[in-house]
Amino acid sequence: MTPQRLEIFREVARAQDHPSAEQVYKRVKPKMPNISLDTVYRTLATFEQCGLLSKLIVFEDHTRFDPNTSAHHHMVCTECRKVYDFSWPVFEKLELPRRARGWGIINDRQVQLMGLCKECLNRRERKDK
């Protein structure tokens, strides 16, 4: 683990917002001015391969990284693009539909809820008045 990698890891691990590589880069840059976006990309890809992070493809344009590798689901705000975690133990225990059971081996199941977060809803309401 190089100091740069360590710093990148720390930044992602404490992030609550499922940052993109660009966001991680912006946060690490003030502490490590010599770091390049390319290094951040490569480091995140390595962490993902090692299972330290999981990749989340929410929007076509940006892959987001998630320090939480345990079973959980996501709520995605389509306006501010923030991604929130939630757990749903009942869903994880639900029996799969027959078509899904016959499909192959299921290793993971995730729910992605898309919508507007409260902050964005409030902002819209204020605009309407």
Ligand SMILES: [Zn+2]
């Ligand atoms: Zn929002």
Ligand SMILES: [Zn+2]
């Ligand atoms: Zn998550």
